[in-house]
Structure formats: C-alpha cells, structure tokens
Amino acid sequence: xxxxxxxxxxxxxxxVRIDPAVHGLRNIDxxxxxxxxxxxxxxxxxxxxxxxxxxxxxxxxxxxxxxxLSSGNTAKALAMIAGLHGLRxxxxxxxxxxxxxxxxxxxxxxxxxxxxxxxxxLDPSDTEDxxxxxxxxxxxxxxxxxxxxxxxxxxxxxxxxxxxxPEIIKDLDGRAPDYFIACVGTAxxxxxxxxxxxxxxxxxxxxxxxxxxxxFIPGIRTIDEVHEVGLFExxxxxxxxxxTADDAIDGLLTLVRRCGTPAGPTGGGAFHxxxxxxxxxxxxxxxxxxxVFIVCDRVESxxxxxxERRPGLFGRPAKRHDVRTLTEAEVADAPTVEIDEALRWPxxxxxxRSPYAFQALHIDGSINIVDELFAELLHGGLPFSRRQPVLLxxxxxxxxxxxxxxxxxxxxxxxxxxxxxxxxxxDAGARLVRD
Amino acid sequence: xxDSSPLQLTPKMESITQSVLAQAPLLRxxxxxxxxxxxxxxxxxxxxxxxxFRAVYRQHRLRGNIYFAHKANRSSALLRHLAGAxxxxxxxxxxxxxxxxxxxxxxxxxxxxGPKNREFLLLAARTGSTVNxxxxxxxxxxxxxxxxxxxxxVRVMVRLAEFASRGVRLVSRRSRxxxxxxxxxxxxxxIEKHADQLELTGVAYHLDTIGLPEKALALEGCVxxxxxxxxxxxxxxxxxxxxxxxxxxxxxxEQWERWTSELAQAVLGRRPPLTWNGHGYGLRNEAGTLRxxxxxxxxxxxxxxxGYLDQLLTTTAPExxxxxxxxxxxxxxxxDVEPGxxxxxxxxxxxxxxxxxxxxxxxxxxxxxxxxxxxxxxxGVQMDPVVIPQNSAGFAGPAEVYLLGNLxxxxxxxxxxxxxxxxxxRPGDLLAFVNTAGYFMDFSATGALRQPVGRKVALFRAGDxxxxxxxxxxxxxxxxxxxx
Numbered sequence: 001x002x003x004x005x006x007x008x009x010x011x012x013x014x015x016v017r018i019d020p021a022v023h024g025l026r027n028i029d030x031x032x033x034x035x036x037x038x039x040x041x042x043x044x045x046x047x048x049x050x051x052x053x054x055x056x057x058x059x060x061x062x063x064x065x066x067x068x069l070s071s072g073n074t075a076k077a078l079a080m081i082a083g084l085h086g087l088r089x090x091x092x093x094x095x096x097x098x099x100x101x102x103x104x105x106x107x108x109x110x111x112x113x114x115x116x117x118x119x120x121x122l123d124p125s126d127t128e129d130x131x132x133x134x135x136x137x138x139x140x141x142x143x144x145x146x147x148x149x150x151x152x153x154x155x156x157x158x159x160x161x162x163x164x165x166p167e168i169i170k171d172l173d174g175r176a177p178d179y180f181i182a183c184v185g186t187a188x189x190x191x192x193x194x195x196x197x198x199x200x201x202x203x204x205x206x207x208x209x210x211x212x213x214x215x216f217i218p219g220i221r222t223i224d225e226v227h228e229v230g231l232f233e234x235x236x237x238x239x240x241x242x243x244t245a246d247d248a249i250d251g252l253l254t255l256v257r258r259c260g261t262p263a264g265p266t267g268g269g270a271f272h273x274x275x276x277x278x279x280x281x282x283x284x285x286x287x288x289x290x291x292v293f294i295v296c297d298r299v300e301s302x303x304x305x306x307x308e309r310r311p312g313l314f315g316r317p318a319k320r321h322d323v324r325t326l327t328e329a330e331v332a333d334a335p336t337v338e339i340d341e342a343l344r345w346p347x348x349x350x351x352x353r354s355p356y357a358f359q360a361l362h363i364d365g366s367i368n369i370v371d372e373l374f375a376e377l378l379h380g381g382l383p384f385s386r387r388q389p390v391l392l393x394x395x396x397x398x399x400x401x402x403x404x405x406x407x408x409x410x411x412x413x414x415x416x417x418x419x420x421x422x423x424x425x426x427d428a429g430a431r432l433v434r435d
Numbered sequence: 436x437x438d439s440s441p442l443q444l445t446p447k448m449e450s451i452t453q454s455v456l457a458q459a460p461l462l463r464x465x466x467x468x469x470x471x472x473x474x475x476x477x478x479x480x481x482x483x484x485x486x487x488f489r490a491v492y493r494q495h496r497l498r499g500n501i502y503f504a505h506k507a508n509r510s511s512a513l514l515r516h517l518a519g520a521x522x523x524x525x526x527x528x529x530x531x532x533x534x535x536x537x538x539x540x541x542x543x544x545x546x547x548x549g550p551k552n553r554e555f556l557l558l559a560a561r562t563g564s565t566v567n568x569x570x571x572x573x574x575x576x577x578x579x580x581x582x583x584x585x586x587x588x589v590r591v592m593v594r595l596a597e598f599a600s601r602g603v604r605l606v607s608r609r610s611r612x613x614x615x616x617x618x619x620x621x622x623x624x625x626i627e628k629h630a631d632q633l634e635l636t637g638v639a640y641h642l643d644t645i646g647l648p649e650k651a652l653a654l655e656g657c658v659x660x661x662x663x664x665x666x667x668x669x670x671x672x673x674x675x676x677x678x679x680x681x682x683x684x685x686x687x688x689e690q691w692e693r694w695t696s697e698l699a700q701a702v703l704g705r706r707p708p709l710t711w712n713g714h715g716y717g718l719r720n721e722a723g724t725l726r727x728x729x730x731x732x733x734x735x736x737x738x739x740x741x742g743y744l745d746q747l748l749t750t751t752a753p754e755x756x757x758x759x760x761x762x763x764x765x766x767x768x769x770x771d772v773e774p775g776x777x778x779x780x781x782x783x784x785x786x787x788x789x790x791x792x793x794x795x796x797x798x799x800x801x802x803x804x805x806x807x808x809x810x811x812x813x814x815g816v817q818m819d820p821v822v823i824p825q826n827s828a829g830f831a832g833p834a835e836v837y838l839l840g841n842l843x844x845x846x847x848x849x850x851x852x853x854x855x856x857x858x859x860x861r862p863g864d865l866l867a868f869v870n871t872a873g874y875f876m877d878f879s880a881t882g883a884l885r886q887p888v889g890r891k892v893a894l895f896r897a898g899d900x901x902x903x904x905x906x907x908x909x910x911x912x913x914x915x916x917x918x919x
Binding site: 117214423 | 496602603604606607608643644645646647665666678681695724725733762765767
C-alpha cells in the first residue's frame with residue numbers, strides 16, 4: 001500500500017469474527033467492524049473526511065477555520081484533516097468530559113471553546129441557548145468558519161451508506177447480516193449503515209443503543225439527547241435499547257482482554273448491547289444467523305474515564321512509608337513546636353505548601369517541597385540526614401504533624417511540626433517574606 | 436412500552452416541613468385569620484443549613500464568613516434568627532442594610548454588595564460594614580464620602596469579573612457586575628490613593644452559573660489577585676465567592692428524568708401535551724428535531740448547597756493543578772460565601788386556598804394567590820404542591836390539574852406545567868407550596884389589581900407543639916429562667 005496522504009487510509013477496515021467461546025451465542029455468528037483501525041483512530045474519520053472534503057477548496061486561501069461541535073473523535077479527525085490542509089480547527093463543546101481527548105486536541109493545535117453552564121438565577125425571557133447563538137454566528141456570511149455540522153449534515157450518513165455499509169456486505173460474501181447493532185451518537189453511522197444494509201436485504205433488524213439518561217458514555221447520546229440530532233430518525237431502528245456506563249465498561253473489558261481488540265467504551269457498549277439483545281433470540285433459532293456491531297474507537301483515550309468508574313482495575317501495590325498507614329495515636333504524638341521556639345529553629349525549615357503559595361509568602365530561609373512531592377520522596381526513604389533537625393510547615397499544622405509522625409517512625413530523631421501552621425505564624429505577627 | 440402513570444414531581448421534604456404540614460387545623464386557622472396567600476417561615480430550619488456549610492469549612496480547614504444573601508427573602512424572623520447563628524448577612528440595598536442592623540448584626544458581619552446609591556454607601560461606611568465594590572468609580576465615590584464625613588477607614592472588597600482562561604477557552608455569560616480581572620491593578624491603585632479611607636480586605640466574584648469549571652477559573656483568578664496584593668504589600672486575606680450553590684427541590688431523580696423526557700416527547704408531538712398550550716419551556720420542534728434548550732432550573736440536584744461548595748473546593752485549579760481548597764489554605768486565604776437559596780432550604784412554605792375546581796377536558800384549579808406570590812414559574816422551578824384537605828371525607832386521586840391564579844390575566848398560571856396532586860382538591864382545601872423561602876415567597880409579590888400580598892408568619896417549636904407569630908413579632912429570645 002502506498003498512499004499520498006493519510007486520508008487515503010480511511011475505511012476498508014476488517015470485519016472480525018468474535019470467538020463464540022467469548023460471547024456464548026450458539027446460533028449466531030457475531031462480527032465486529034473494526035473502525036478503531038482508521039488512521040486517526042475512529043469511525044468518525046470517515047464522516048469527518050466526507051463532510052470536510054467539499055468545503056476545503058479555497059478555505060486555506062481565505063484563512064478559514066474549520067469548526068465543529070464535538071468533544072471527541074470527530075474533533076480529533078477534523079483537527080488532523082484541517083492540519084493536513086493548512087487550516088485551523090476549533091472545537092466548540094458543552095463540556096469536555098474526557099481529559100485525554102482534551103489534551104490530545106490541544107496537542108493537535110486545536111482551539112477549544114467551552115460553552116457556559118446553566119444560569120443559577122434563571123432568566124426565563126432568555127430562551128436562546130448558547131448553542132443556538134453559536135449556530136447563528138457560524139452560518140452568517142463571511143464568518144471565516146467552515147462548519148461541518150455533523151449532527152445535521154447528510155454527508156455524515158453518506159460516508160457510511162457508501163463506505164461502511166457496503167464493506168460489511170462485501171466481507172459477508174455479498175449478504176447483509178440479519179442483525180446490525182450500533183450505538184447512536186450523531187446517528188450518522190447507524191443510519192448510513194442501516195440504509196445500505198436494507199437496500200440489500202430489507203428485513204435486516206437494526207438495534208440502536210443509547211445511554212441511560214443520567215449516565216455518561218463518551219460518544220453515545222442519551223435517550224433525550226438523540227432527539228436533538230437532525231440525522232436521528234426513529235424509523236431507522238427496529239428497537240432502541242439503553243445501556244449503562246457499567247455495561248459499556250464490561251463490554252470494553254471483554255474486548256480488550258479476550259478478543260485482542262483495544263476498544264473504547266462505545267465499542268464495549270455495542271458489544272455488550274449486542275450480546276444482551278441476541279442472547280434473548282439465540283435459544284429459539286433453528287438456523288444460523290449473523291450479526292454485526294461496530295467497534296468505534298480505541299481504549300487509550302479513556303483510561304481516566306475507566307479509572308474513575310473502576311478504580312479497582314488500576315490497583316497498585318502499597319507503597320512503603322505512607323502517611324495513610326499512620327494510626328491516630330501516632331499522629332497525636334507527633335512532635336510539635338510552638339511559634340516562639342520555631343522562631344529560634346536551628347535547622348532546616350521545610351514548607352509543604354504549593355510552590356505558588358510559598359512564593360507569595362514564606363518563612364525566611366525555608367525550602368519548599370510540596371506535600372505530594374514530599375510523600376513521593378518518603379516512599380524511597382529518609383530524604384535528609386538524621387543529624388539535620390527539620391521543622392515541617394503546612395497551612396494549619398495538620399499535614400505537617402502527619403509527616404512529622406511518619407518521619408519519626410522512619411527513625412528521624414529531631415523532626416518537628418509547626419503547631420497551628422503558617423496561619424498561626426502569621427496571626428502571631430511573625431515575619432513572612434517574599435524573595 | 437409507554438408508561439402512562441401520572442408524571443409527579445414530588446418535592447423533597449425534610450422532617451420539619453412534614454411536621455408543619457401535619458398541623459392542618461393550625462394552618463387552616465392561620466389562613467382563615469390572616470387570609471390567602473399566607474407565607475410561613477421556619478427560622479429553626481436555618482441552623483442545620485448553617486451547620487452543613489460550616490461542616491464543609493471544617494473539612495477543608497478553612498476559615499471565613501457565611502453571609503446570608505438577604506435578597507432571597509424579606510423576612511425579619513429569618514434574619515433575626517441568623518443574627519444568633521454563626522453567620523453574617525449580605526445586603527444589596529439601603530433598606531436591607533438597615534434591616535440587618537436592626538436584626539442585630541454587627542458591622543463586622545455585614546457585607547454590602549450589588550448596585551449602590553450614595554445613601555447606601557454612606558450608611559455602610561458610617562456603620563463600618565464591609566463594602567463589596569462593583570466598579571472602580573464606586574471605590575472613588577466611597578472614598579470621597581468617607582473623607583467628607585471624616586469617617587474611619589472602611590473595609591472594602593473588589594468584585595472581579597471576566598477571568599481569562601488559557602488552553603481551553605471557557606465562555607461565560609456576560610455580566611453587568613464587577614471589575615475586569617485584567618484591571619485589578621487600577622483598583623489597587625485607587626485603593627492605594629485613598630489609603631486613609633479604604634482598607635482592602637480581599638477580592639470577590641459571583642458568577643450566575645451552575646458550571647463548576649467557570650467557578651474554578653474565577654476562584655483561581657482571585658487567588659492570583661491576592662498574590663498581586665502580596666506583591667504590593669497589601670494585607671488582604673479574603674476571597675468572597677458569592678452564592679449560587681443551589682438547592683435540591685425534588686425527592687426523586689427518576690421523576691425528574693421521566694418528566695423531562697416526556698416533555699421532549701410532547702414538544703415533538705409524540706404524546707399529549709404536559710403543559711398549558713403545549714408550552715415547551717425553551718424546547719421547540721423544528722421539522723421533527725428537538726431544538727432549543729430546557730429553560731428550567733435543574734430541580735433535582737443531588738449535589739447542591741454545601742455539597743456543591745465541597746465539590747468546588749475539591750476541584751483542581753485549572754492552572755496551578757492543586758485542589759482549590761488546598762490552594763486557599765496554602766495561601767492562608769479566608770473563604771467567604773454568600774448563599775441565599777441554599778441557606779433557606781426547607782425554611783418556608785406558601786399556603787393558598789382553593790377557590791374553584793373546574794372540570795372539563797383539563798381540570799382547572801383556581802387559587803387565591805397568583806404566580807407572583809409564589810414565583811416558582813418565574814424561576815423555572817418545577818415541583819408539585821401538597822394538598823391539605825378541609826375534611827377527610829371521600830378522597831379521590833391522584834389528579835392532574837392546571838393551577839390558575841387570582842389575577843384577571845390570561846398568563847396568570849401558577850405554573851404552565853400540569854401538576855399532579857395525590858388527592859383531588861375541593862374548594863376550601865389548602866395547597867401548600869413547600870420549600871419556597873428562597874426567592875419564591877416575596878421576591879416578586881406585588882399588589883397588582885389590589886390583590887393582597889401574603890402576610891408572613893413565623894412558625895416555631897414551643898415545647899412539644901408548634902407555635903406562631905407574625906414575622907415582624909419574632910425575636911429568638913430564650914425562655915426566662917426559673918427564679919432561683
């Protein structure tokens with residue numbers, strides 16, 4: 001394969017059979033359409049390219065900015081495509097909830113604009129939501145924006161009608177699957193694929209998956225939010241079912257651990273929703289059926305999302321010398337000094353506050369090791385000589401007492417905590433400096 | 436399968452509210468004697484709210500004042516009760532300042548905020564209250580008043596706005612208040628110039644948003660502002676972060692989710708309307724697609740009030756990458772807050788008499804109060820009232836009804852939402868709008884059409900029973916000790 005640019009690598013992803021030992025279905029062959037193998041990392045590469053391509057002519061000369069309402073894969077793909085064509089990219093979002101994606105977009109040179117939260121004191125005469133206002137700015141003439149409008153752009157559907165859908169049929173030796181299961185985001189892929197499959201075999205069953213209302217699964221809309229999508233047509237789906245974040249992570253774990261597929265939560269949700277739906281049908285079948293679901297993107301961008309919901313998966317061995325292992329009695333016995341004694345302290349003064357606060361004001365001659373860093377140092381052992389007296393300082397004398405207790409336990413004979421902390425020091429009128 | 440059971444929005448009621456509603460004979464006597472509508476305030480409920488905020492302070496080891504935002508309710512009883520609690524008061528008008536002084540707040544516990552006239556500034560200066568300045572010119576005006584009256588230095592804070600974000604651009608609604616953060620140095624210059632009149636104690640912000648990221652940015656911006664004070668050797672140690680902590684009004688989150696989902700379906704024409712004339716509360720149907728945004732207060736807010744403050748303090752500062760609470764503590768900064776609504780959670784009830792129940796395609800219930808007497812609709816808060824039947828004979832229910840007000844106006848509906856009452860009301864019954872002390876009780880009430888504005892009474896425990904007095908008669912005087 002030799003290409004002129006990366007957009008040529010979009011599409012033609014493999015259709016991979018899931019081992020029946022994993023899904024447990026006896027009469028259904030389950031296939032995954034591996035969209036995570038697209039060059040920019042997701043299914044959205046197809047739609048992004050399809051939507052952006054006709055808008056690119058002249059855009060670079062005009063100095064236009066590509067803009068899209070996205071906090072995820074579409075933004076990522078568009079940022080890459082914009083960069084390829086010398087254009088800037090701006091992503092407008094309600095709230096960017098996945099930190100890795102946010103950082104990645106910044107790395108790609110994208111500009112991110114977050115819309116304001118709801119007003120606490122409601123103004124009922126203000127019926128214009130920020131989104132509507134933004135749309136108006138984008139569509140006004142000469143705005144300098146190229147708006148791909150993924151939630152309403154038919155080319156989003158076409159990318160899958162002419163690409164993803166026919167590829168599935170080709171890989172199933174010219175047959176459409178009996179079941180197609182898809183998560184609903186912009187509804188572009190589910191609508192486009194469903195249309196292609198039904199043109200081939202009208203009785204394909206299409207199952208749409210949405211997130212439970214109070215839940216958050218990146219890339220999937222909730223049952224309410226789908227109605228805000230211009231491309232969403234309820235008639236496309238034979239049934240719309242709900243999955244939870246928990247289901248999505250269960251599915252993700254099965255795919256990454258058993259199927260050699262580093263899928264993100266959307267793929268995991270599609271797998272889980274597919275198996276759940278098909279299991280109910282499987283027992284009653286008398287002939288073999290096929291089903292296809294889409295693995296939308298890759299797992300790496302969602303580590304913090306999974307960590308937040310399943311901290312147990314990231315369990316690490318306990319570290320040595322951890323303040324959390326101190327008993328209340330040890331903390332209560334931590335050696336302290338009062339202000340008057342601290343004023344004559346002969347040794348080292350270590351300030352555990354943040355560098356920012358330290359730089360603003362501190363005790364003259366002290367050194368700053370922020371508590372997080374200090375904790376890391378102590379995991380490795382005593383960071384200063386036993387003959388060096390050390391006075392620990394924190395805001396109110398609480399953290400410093402804990403570290404003084406820990407250092408005492410580690411065998412340091414002359415460590416002390418400043419009672420009442422730097423606030424007591426200030427309140428006593430003792431001198432604070434700024435270097 | 437569509438669920439066709441009534442779409443209730445059951446209000447969240449703590450035991451104090453439930454206990455008052457159980458006093459049906461007393462409530463009837465009060466409305467008979469004082470008329471409908473009747474406003475009830477519950478000063479005793481304040482203590483738990485103050486304590487819950489204090490618990491968050493303790494947990495984060497922070498010091499500072501809790502200023503009650505007086506504008507949320509005009510009651511004297513609530514103010515006098517708070518004067519005896521670990522709280523201060525945020526006053527936003529001359530009359531509110533006078534009221535606070537009269538309720539027993541010393542000037543050290545009063546923060547004057549908002550747009551101010553010269554009289555307001557003068558009384559604040561003369562009494563030694565802290566002035567939270569809204570603009571640069573306000574600082575100069577105040578300084579001139581202090582100089583002219585040869586008054587002692589007045590403590591001031593500067594309200595900041597328009598905090599700049601880096602990396603991700605955070606868009607905030609435009610505000611009419613405050614000094615742009617980028618012009619802090621001008622504010623400091625002015626205060627320095629009037630050093631004999633003004634003493635800077637800190638900086639402030641108040642953002643009208645429920646979004647944490649915007650507030651985190653503003654709070655970090657205020658920390659930077661105090662750092663600038665450090666650099667200029669100005670001993671300012673406080674940040675006032677205003678209010679906007681919110682209240683959870685509903686008992687059941689699923690009811691809220693179900694109702695909002697069904698409202699969207701109704702706007703799309705896929706189910707019968709849930710609102711008067713198919714009102715969409717900001718949602719609209721454009722060619723089968725739902726457009727607009729739901730213009731309602733998020734009535735179910737599991738994280739609100741003190742919990743929201745805790746969440747803000749736990750949030751990592753966008754630039755300094757340390758929890759905001761730790762950052763404040765590290766920098767020895769005191770935290771001031773100005774909750775209004777959140778301090779009045781469960782502190783009041785509005786009662787109204789049912790005048791007529793009109794049967795038809797929809798059941799219409801006409802009440803002896805109007806939508807300004809209980810301004811839930813104006814503030815976008817949706818919750819069902821509670822029926823207090825006149826007698827217990829022959830209950831029927833639940834009933835889905837529209838609530839009509841007593842103004843001769845087409846628009847005077849208490850809410851455009853079809854509300855669900857657990858029993859069918861009858862003329863003479865009372866409807867109780869619970870948890871309405873914060874902003875919904877007297878904020879908008881007017882004497883339009885010469886309809887009476889509701890009287891206000893304070894209900895309080897006297898021994899093991901409920902007692903009452905007119906709001907202006909309430910003083911939290913301890914019972915006289917038995918003679919020795």
